[in-house]
Amino acid sequence: GAGVSQSPSNKVTEKGKDVELRCDPISGHTALYWYRQRLGQGLEFLIYFQGNSAPDKSGLPSDRFSAERTGESVSTLTIQRTQQEDSAVYLCASSLARGPPAFGAGSRLTVL
């Protein structure tokens, strides 16, 4: 079946602009995660959605970062007033309620 789909695959933006990244999880997966991967680094947890529960936002690095999820479907990660240090690959993953996450290919963000 279809895996986790992310768009855009690449995004180049100017410092100070807002960006939106989209994630389509695997159908039926109730849990959805966003991670950030800086060049040559491990994955850094950002936010976790599980069903209708309040999201776990404990990994968001600043109030410029926010994420929404529509039910158990699409999620968008928004970064406002982008900074150069926001340049990274943003990975989305989804899973069943109690299962390991399956990752998408990521959205590579470059802030000039």
Added chain:
Amino acid sequence: GENVEQHPSTLSVQEGDSAVIKCTYSDSASNYFPWYKQELGKGPQLIIDIRSNVGEKKDQRIAVTLNKTAKHFSLHITETQPEDSAVYFCAASKGAGSYQLTFGKGTKLSVIP
């Protein structure tokens, strides 16, 4: 919070040899330990995982061992092939209720033909 250390950061082996990657974790409450393989330009893919009630798990050429007392776990790849070349990440979580994973920084494995 949880901290996961991974070693080595790079590893080169000859085709057919074995490769071992080691990780340590800090939170004794962690009970789920997956390993992911990430190829260039792709997202991480789960290759094997182990839970804290098991000491070892094997899947063909790949095996993972867990030492709860020492809080470390290792990935073993035998008979390495060029297609095993990738970045490997270990991770840890408390499992129940959330699979929020804490990742190591990765090991770049190169298998030399």
